[in-house]
Amino acid sequence: xxxxxxxxxxxxxxxxxxxxxxxxxxxxxxxxxxxxxxEFLAVLVKATGARRILEIxxxxxxxxxxxxxxxxxxxxxxxxxxxxxxxxxxxRANFARAGVDARITLLDDLAAFGAAHDADxxxxxxxxxxxxxxxxxxxxxxxxxxGARRILEIxxxxxxxxxxxxxxxxxxxxxxxxxxxxxxxxxxxRANFARAGLDTRITLLEGDAGTMLxxxxxxxxxxxxxxxxxxxxxxxxxxxxxxxxxGGLLVVDNADDGMAGFMAAVRADRxxxxxxxxxxxxxxxxxxx
Numbered sequence: 001x002x003x004x005x006x007x008x009x010x011x012x013x014x015x016x017x018x019x020x021x022x023x024x025x026x027x028x029x030x031x032x033x034x035x036x037x038x039e040f041l042a043v044l045v046k047a048t049g050a051r052r053i054l055e056i057x058x059x060x061x062x063x064x065x066x067x068x069x070x071x072x073x074x075x076x077x078x079x080x081x082x083x084x085x086x087x088x089x090x091x092r093a094n095f096a097r098a099g100v101d102a103r104i105t106l107l108d109d110l111a112a113f114g115a116a117h118d119a120d121x122x123x124x125x126x127x128x129x130x131x132x133x134x135x136x137x138x139x140x141x142x143x144x145x146x147g148a149r150r151i152l153e154i155x156x157x158x159x160x161x162x163x164x165x166x167x168x169x170x171x172x173x174x175x176x177x178x179x180x181x182x183x184x185x186x187x188x189x190r191a192n193f194a195r196a197g198l199d200t201r202i203t204l205l206e207g208d209a210g211t212m213l214x215x216x217x218x219x220x221x222x223x224x225x226x227x228x229x230x231x232x233x234x235x236x237x238x239x240x241x242x243x244x245x246x247g248g249l250l251v252v253d254n255a256d257d258g259m260a261g262f263m264a265a266v267r268a269d270r271x272x273x274x275x276x277x278x279x280x281x282x283x284x285x286x287x288x289x
Contacts, residue, residue: 038066045070052170058082061091077197135280136164148222149174155228156180159189213239220245227253255282
């Protein structure tokens with residue numbers, strides 16, 4: 001560890017202790033790990049040879065810096081998630097001070113951009129329509145629990161959901177194929193994939209999803225994430241059904257918005273076991289027998 005980073009870590013540890021020790025700051029505590037825990041994290045990262053790390057709970061970036069420094073020797077990267085805007089701003093500044101910002105991707109950057117962009121009425125026709133952070137975390141859990149190695153996503157947008165999926169399958173050498181029709185979103189997604197260091201795990205296809213489903217795929221997928229034009233789902237269903245392998249999982253976002261007909265059709269198919277989960281804007285799940 002270089003002296004600049006060591007000095008910064010010592011400074012952040014002292015700041016966290018002082019800040020959290022003040023009763024007036026109870027609602028905004030840093031809740032940093034201890035220096036001993038930071039050292040232990042670094043040992044675990046090096047011992048396991050980790051190259052792709054997901055951290056949930058950035059705070060001011062103290063723990064993230066331990067992780068990013070530990071993977072630097074193997075050219076690894078850290079993706080970290082934080083909901084508190086004030087902490088995100090502190091973390092960004094600390095990553096830059098440590099000179100490790102190139103190794104760290106804040107998914108919250110994309111979430112915040114999507115929310116701000118879509119809130120502007122001038123952008124109504126080209127909204128990002130990203131999933132919520134809670135849905136992203138849920139997707140990652142599903143991908144890992146299913147042991148998925150081959151994932152198809154329909155509806156890339158700026159790549160926010162794709163990054164959740166690609167990071168989830170990285171440990172098992174998995175990959176994500178994602179389809180998007182809007183060229184401007186594709187350019188944003190490509191840049192975000194490269195920034196996250198996950199571009200080698202993602203194949204981005206530009207075009208109409210219905211056409212691609214019918215003509216391009218002669219392989220099966222273990223997980224299919226559907227987050228696109230909902231009115232098209234019934235027409236796509238025969239091909240979605242075909243390319244999901246036995247035991248494969250269909251995940252559909254926005255189950256609470258205009259999805260009743262499609263969900264009924266899937267539920268009527270005896271080859272599928274289905275449920276709806278109250279995560280984000282509602283998620284519909286279907287497992288193929």
